[in-house]
Amino acid sequence: AQKITQTQPGMFVQEKEAVTLDCTYDTSDQSYGLFWYKQPSSGEMIFLIYQGSYDEQNATEGRYSLNFQKARKSANLVISASQLGDSAMYFCAMREADSGNTPLVFGKGTRLSVIA
């Protein structure tokens, strides 16, 4: 079964508007971490934000925030005040931690295009 689901292959947003990128996950572990990465066309994977399964507060990093709804197993990324430089592929990823050394599993990604 797919562990990370990103249902939006592509999204468009107007510059300066906010946008939400969806991510749902599937795990039976109690301890896990959720991550969002940005990948511009140049190729580098840029770490944006992290949410731990036991964190009670939603994570925030500058213009990025993570809307964590544990019961629904969703971890949506919210980008506020979009900029042209936000145009990129965005990957949601999860790492299960109950059994220790487990790999990071990525979703298929959402391509965000910011329009001037």
Added chain:
Amino acid sequence: DTEVTQTPKHLVMGMTNKKSLKCEQHMGHRAMYWYKQKAKKPPELMFVYSYEKLSINESVPSRFSPECPNSSLLNLHLHALQPEDSALYLCASSQDTWGQQPQHFGDGTRLSIL
């Protein structure tokens, strides 16, 4: 600028060539990773090194041979590659393989097999 440095940025090689990809980090991380990424797909894990020992090999063909000479360096030796091996190869590091520290990625090496 990324704190994980990968060289070369681009590599074109024939199927009979031998080449190596290099990755270096100076963040004191003890876990290092190789990923392969095809166009429009997410990265796929190839190898994980933990404290300079290979801990995960995701059934990668033997034409890919990883090496971790020390805690800062990670190499990927390539030999007799196939055209389907053309991809972006990403190196990453994290504090260790336990816990929930994020993995930090390099810029990648774009590999083309002729």
